Amino acid sequence: MITYAFRRLGHALLVLWATFTATFFLLYVLPGDAALSKAGVGGDGATLSPAELARVRADLGLDQPVVGQYATALLHALRGDFGTSTQTGAPALSMYVEAVPETLKLAGAALLLGLVAGTGWALLAAWTRWRLLRQALLALPAVGVSIPTFWIGLLLIQVVSFRWQLLPAIGNDGVRSLVLPALVLAVPTAAMSAQILSRSLEATLHAPYVETARARGASRSRVLLRHALRNSVLPVVTALGMTAGHLVGGSVIMETVFSRSGVGAITVRAVNVQDTPVVLVAVVFAAVVFVGVNLLVDLLYPVIDPRIQLRTARRTGLLRAGVAT
Amino acid sequence: MPVTHLLNPETRPEGRPMTPAVPQDEAPDLLTIEDLTVEYLVGGRRVRAVEQADLSVSSGEIVALVGESGSGKSSIAHAVLGALPAAGRIVGGRIGFDGLDLARLSERRFNQVRGRSLGFIPQDPMSSLNPLHRIGTQVTESIRIHRSASRAEAARQAVELLDRVGLPEPAARARQFPHELSGGMRQRALIAAALAGAPRLLVADEPTTALDVTVQKVILDDLSALARSGGIAVLVITHDLAVAADRADRIVVLRHGRIVESGTPDAVLGAPCHPYTRMLLASAPSLAAGRRRRSRPAGRSTPGATVTEPGGHRAPVAPTSGRDLVRVDGVTKEFRVPHTDRNQGWFRAVDDVSLTIGRGETLGLVGESGSGKSTLARLILRLTPPTAGRIAYDGTDIADVDRRGLRGLRARAQLVYQNPYGSLNPRLTVRQIVAEPLVGFGIGDRSARGRRVRELLDQVGLPGDLAERRPAELSGGQRQRVAIARALAPSPELLVCDEPVSALDVSIQAQILDLLADLQVELGLSLLFVSHDLAVIRQVADRVGVMRAGRLVEIGPADQVFHRPGHGYTRTLLAAIPGQGFGTRATGRAA
Incomplete structure (x- = not known):
C-alpha cells in the first residue's frame, strides 16, 4: 500500500515535470516575446530602438540560449520562483496563488453540487417505478452534457439576475454571488456523473448479490443504497479525475461570464499579453490540480473497494484459502 | 418449530398420475404450488416458461426440481421467491406458503416473508x-x-x-x-x-454447480443435515440428476415448463416412466455406466488409431507406431506471484509432472480448481513455456522448435475451449470461423477451403445450411460442435479439450462426448481431455491422470484408477461423485 502510494507520487512528479517542460518550450517557440509586449508595442517594434529592446531582453534573461533559460527556470521553479510578471512586475507565483481561493470556492462548490445532484438524479431514476419518469431522468443528462455552460450562464443572468433580480449577476462578494456561477459550472459535472452512475447502477442491480439481498427481504431503498450504490460508484470516481480538468477550464469561462476575479481572469489576461511567467504558473497549477485529484482518486479506490487494495495479494490469498478448505 | 398455519384440505392434487403418494409422515405441506403458470414477455410475444406446475414440499423434506436449461426450473424458484425478472409474470395458479399465497403477494408483504421464513441459497457463491x-x-x-x-x-x-x-x-x-x-x-x-x-423453507438454486466435487459433497451434506435435524423444507433446483438422486426425498422432473415426472428417487430413477427422464438418466455422466464408445465402422481410420474391440470397448492403449505422441518429462511451471505481506515469490502451478499421450489414445486429466490441469494443457500446446522439464511432441522437444516449426506444431495440436459462448467470434459466420485455421495455416485455395468446411461441418454433425449463421443463432451444443470443427480444420493429431462439456446440459454433453469418441476412432486422434468432472472423464478416457495442487498424484489405465485407485485423494474424489448407488442400480452395471 505504501509502496503503491510512493509509486503513484513518483508518477505525479514526472507528469508535473513534463508539463513544465512542454509548456516552457511551447511558450518559447511562440512568435513574439515578453519584451515586445512589455514595451507596449504591436508586431513591428517601431517605437523601441533595437538597442533598447535588447536591454529589455537581457533584463528578462531572454538573450540566453534556450537550454540555459530552461535550466534556470526549472531550478528557480523548484524553489517556488517562477519569475515576475512582465506586466505588473509582481512575482508570478504569488500573484497567481492570491487568486486561487476565489476560484477554489467556485470549483469546490460546483463539484459538490454536481456530485450531489448527479448521484441523486441517478438514484431517483433507478428507484422510480414510473417508466415515463425513469426514461425522462435517463435522457436529460445527455442534454446537460451537451449544452455549453456559458450559454446557461448568460440565460441565468438574464432571468435570475435581471428579470427576477434575485441574485447578483457579477462580482465576488459573498455566497450570493457564488450561487449562479457554481450552479452553471455544476451542470456538466452533474449530468456526466448521473449518466455514468445510471449505467453502472443498471448493471449492478442485476448482479447476483443484489438478487440475494432482495431474497433476504431487503427493501428497494436498502438494496439501492446499501448494496448497489457503493458497488456502482467506482466509474464515477474515475471520471472525477477528468471532472477536475473540466472544472479548471470551466472556472475560466465562468469567471469571464460572471466577471469574477480568480485564476481564470488572471490566466486570460496573461495569455492575451503574453505574460510568459504567469502563463507558465497557470499551466503548472492546472497540472498540479489534475495530478493531485487523480492521485486522490487512485488512493480512494481501495477505500471504496477492499479488493483493490489487495489486487496483488488477492490471487495468493484465494489460493491459500482454497488449500485450507 | 410448531406448524401453526392452516392449509386447505384440498391442496393435494388428486388423481394426477404422476404425483406420488402422500409423503410417509402426515405433516401438512409447507409449500404447495398448484397449477402455476409463468409467462415471459419476449420481444412482444408471450412465452410460457412454466405450465400448470403442481408441487409440494413439507417440513424436513428435500424436493429436487430437475431439468435442463429452459425447463422452467429456475422460473419456479424465482416465482416462489417473488423474484421473477421484470419480463416474467405469474399468470395462473397459486403458491401456498405458510398460509399466504406467494403468487399474489405485494412486494412489501413479500419482504416480510423473504429472509425470515423463506430463505434463499443462490447459485454462484x-x-x-x-x-x-x-x-x-x-x-x-x-x-x-x-x-x-x-x-x-x-x-x-x-x-x-x-x-x-x-x-x-x-x-x-x-x-x-x-x-x-x-x-x-x-x-x-x-x-x-x-x-x-x-427459515422454514430454503430454496436452493443450483447450490453446488459452481463448486468442486469434494466441496459439493460437503455443502450437500450440510443441506441434508439442515433438513433432517432442523426440520427445514428444502427445494433444490438442479440440472444434476445424480445430486437429486443422492439427496432428495422426492424428485420432480421438468421439461419445457411442464412437470413430466415426479416421485421418490427410487421410483423416478429406478423405473422412469417418461422417455425424457430415461434420456436424462442415460446421459447423466455420473449415473451412466463405464465408457462411452459407439462403434462406427473404422474404415476411414488412419494407421495408428486404436483397435475397437467387439462389444464397444477397446484396449486401453494400442499405439501402433510404438512411439508416444507427447512425452512430458518432469515439467514444472511457476508463476510469479506479486508479493504480499507474507508469501513472496513464486507459485508452482505444475509441479514435476511426467506423463505420455499415446497415438490414438485419450488421456483424461482430472483435478479440482487450481490443480494445474489447465496449465499443463497449455504447456503441452506450448502456449506457455515451462519453468523446468521437457515436453517432446512426436520426438522433438517443443522448446527447441523455431517460429516456423511452431506453426507446424500448432497445426498438429489443436485446442477446444471450455466455453462455447466465449470462444467463437460473434461477428464471424460459422463458415468463417471454421475456415479460419485453414486460412491461417495457408491450407488449400478458396474452393478447397469451402469443400473442407462443408466436410468438417458434416463430420461434427452440423447441417450445411448453418454455415452462414453467426454464433448467437446457435445453441450451446451447436457452438461446441463448431469449435470442434474449427479445431479439426488443420487435421491435427492431438486435440486438447479443456472442459469441453462443462458449460452444456447433460443431454448435450452426452452428444458432444459421443461426437468426440466417434471422431477419435474415425480420425485416429489423440485426445487430452481436461475436466474437473470424474464422471465425464470416466466416459472418455483410456488412461486417467489425477492432479492435485500441481502434482500428478496418480496416473494409470482408467479401469485401474476408477476401480482400484492407488492414491487417497483419488479415492476422496471418487467418493464425492454424486449418485453412485443409483448409477449401479439404474444400469445394472457390475462394477
Missing part, C-alpha cells in the same frame, strides 16, 4: 456475496432487516451462524471480505445467511 461488505454483515443482514437487531447482537449471531454451517474460525471469517474466502467457504457463508432468519 463467487458473485452472490456483495464484494464490499464483510461476511458477517451479509450473514446477518436478514436479522438486521427483520428483527432490527443491534449491530453488536448481529455480530454475535454472525459468528454463531458461521459456526453452525461448519466454517472454521467463524469469528475471523465474519470479519473477512468475500474475496478472501474460497468458493466452498463462500457458499457456506451464503447458507449461514439464508439460515439467519430461521
Whole structure:
C-alpha cells in the first residue's frame, strides 16, 4: 500500500515535470516575446530602438540560449520562483496563488453540487417505478452534457439576475454571488456523473448479490443504497479525475461570464499579453490540480473497494484459502 | 418449530398420475404450488416458461426440481421467491406458503416473508456475496432487516451462524471480505445467511454447480443435515440428476415448463416412466455406466488409431507406431506471484509432472480448481513455456522448435475451449470461423477451403445450411460442435479439450462426448481431455491422470484408477461423485 502510494507520487512528479517542460518550450517557440509586449508595442517594434529592446531582453534573461533559460527556470521553479510578471512586475507565483481561493470556492462548490445532484438524479431514476419518469431522468443528462455552460450562464443572468433580480449577476462578494456561477459550472459535472452512475447502477442491480439481498427481504431503498450504490460508484470516481480538468477550464469561462476575479481572469489576461511567467504558473497549477485529484482518486479506490487494495495479494490469498478448505 | 398455519384440505392434487403418494409422515405441506403458470414477455410475444406446475414440499423434506436449461426450473424458484425478472409474470395458479399465497403477494408483504421464513441459497457463491461488505454483515443482514437487531447482537449471531454451517474460525471469517474466502467457504457463508432468519423453507438454486466435487459433497451434506435435524423444507433446483438422486426425498422432473415426472428417487430413477427422464438418466455422466464408445465402422481410420474391440470397448492403449505422441518429462511451471505481506515469490502451478499421450489414445486429466490441469494443457500446446522439464511432441522437444516449426506444431495440436459462448467470434459466420485455421495455416485455395468446411461441418454433425449463421443463432451444443470443427480444420493429431462439456446440459454433453469418441476412432486422434468432472472423464478416457495442487498424484489405465485407485485423494474424489448407488442400480452395471 505504501509502496503503491510512493509509486503513484513518483508518477505525479514526472507528469508535473513534463508539463513544465512542454509548456516552457511551447511558450518559447511562440512568435513574439515578453519584451515586445512589455514595451507596449504591436508586431513591428517601431517605437523601441533595437538597442533598447535588447536591454529589455537581457533584463528578462531572454538573450540566453534556450537550454540555459530552461535550466534556470526549472531550478528557480523548484524553489517556488517562477519569475515576475512582465506586466505588473509582481512575482508570478504569488500573484497567481492570491487568486486561487476565489476560484477554489467556485470549483469546490460546483463539484459538490454536481456530485450531489448527479448521484441523486441517478438514484431517483433507478428507484422510480414510473417508466415515463425513469426514461425522462435517463435522457436529460445527455442534454446537460451537451449544452455549453456559458450559454446557461448568460440565460441565468438574464432571468435570475435581471428579470427576477434575485441574485447578483457579477462580482465576488459573498455566497450570493457564488450561487449562479457554481450552479452553471455544476451542470456538466452533474449530468456526466448521473449518466455514468445510471449505467453502472443498471448493471449492478442485476448482479447476483443484489438478487440475494432482495431474497433476504431487503427493501428497494436498502438494496439501492446499501448494496448497489457503493458497488456502482467506482466509474464515477474515475471520471472525477477528468471532472477536475473540466472544472479548471470551466472556472475560466465562468469567471469571464460572471466577471469574477480568480485564476481564470488572471490566466486570460496573461495569455492575451503574453505574460510568459504567469502563463507558465497557470499551466503548472492546472497540472498540479489534475495530478493531485487523480492521485486522490487512485488512493480512494481501495477505500471504496477492499479488493483493490489487495489486487496483488488477492490471487495468493484465494489460493491459500482454497488449500485450507 | 410448531406448524401453526392452516392449509386447505384440498391442496393435494388428486388423481394426477404422476404425483406420488402422500409423503410417509402426515405433516401438512409447507409449500404447495398448484397449477402455476409463468409467462415471459419476449420481444412482444408471450412465452410460457412454466405450465400448470403442481408441487409440494413439507417440513424436513428435500424436493429436487430437475431439468435442463429452459425447463422452467429456475422460473419456479424465482416465482416462489417473488423474484421473477421484470419480463416474467405469474399468470395462473397459486403458491401456498405458510398460509399466504406467494403468487399474489405485494412486494412489501413479500419482504416480510423473504429472509425470515423463506430463505434463499443462490447459485454462484463467487458473485452472490456483495464484494464490499464483510461476511458477517451479509450473514446477518436478514436479522438486521427483520428483527432490527443491534449491530453488536448481529455480530454475535454472525459468528454463531458461521459456526453452525461448519466454517472454521467463524469469528475471523465474519470479519473477512468475500474475496478472501474460497468458493466452498463462500457458499457456506451464503447458507449461514439464508439460515439467519430461521427459515422454514430454503430454496436452493443450483447450490453446488459452481463448486468442486469434494466441496459439493460437503455443502450437500450440510443441506441434508439442515433438513433432517432442523426440520427445514428444502427445494433444490438442479440440472444434476445424480445430486437429486443422492439427496432428495422426492424428485420432480421438468421439461419445457411442464412437470413430466415426479416421485421418490427410487421410483423416478429406478423405473422412469417418461422417455425424457430415461434420456436424462442415460446421459447423466455420473449415473451412466463405464465408457462411452459407439462403434462406427473404422474404415476411414488412419494407421495408428486404436483397435475397437467387439462389444464397444477397446484396449486401453494400442499405439501402433510404438512411439508416444507427447512425452512430458518432469515439467514444472511457476508463476510469479506479486508479493504480499507474507508469501513472496513464486507459485508452482505444475509441479514435476511426467506423463505420455499415446497415438490414438485419450488421456483424461482430472483435478479440482487450481490443480494445474489447465496449465499443463497449455504447456503441452506450448502456449506457455515451462519453468523446468521437457515436453517432446512426436520426438522433438517443443522448446527447441523455431517460429516456423511452431506453426507446424500448432497445426498438429489443436485446442477446444471450455466455453462455447466465449470462444467463437460473434461477428464471424460459422463458415468463417471454421475456415479460419485453414486460412491461417495457408491450407488449400478458396474452393478447397469451402469443400473442407462443408466436410468438417458434416463430420461434427452440423447441417450445411448453418454455415452462414453467426454464433448467437446457435445453441450451446451447436457452438461446441463448431469449435470442434474449427479445431479439426488443420487435421491435427492431438486435440486438447479443456472442459469441453462443462458449460452444456447433460443431454448435450452426452452428444458432444459421443461426437468426440466417434471422431477419435474415425480420425485416429489423440485426445487430452481436461475436466474437473470424474464422471465425464470416466466416459472418455483410456488412461486417467489425477492432479492435485500441481502434482500428478496418480496416473494409470482408467479401469485401474476408477476401480482400484492407488492414491487417497483419488479415492476422496471418487467418493464425492454424486449418485453412485443409483448409477449401479439404474444400469445394472457390475462394477
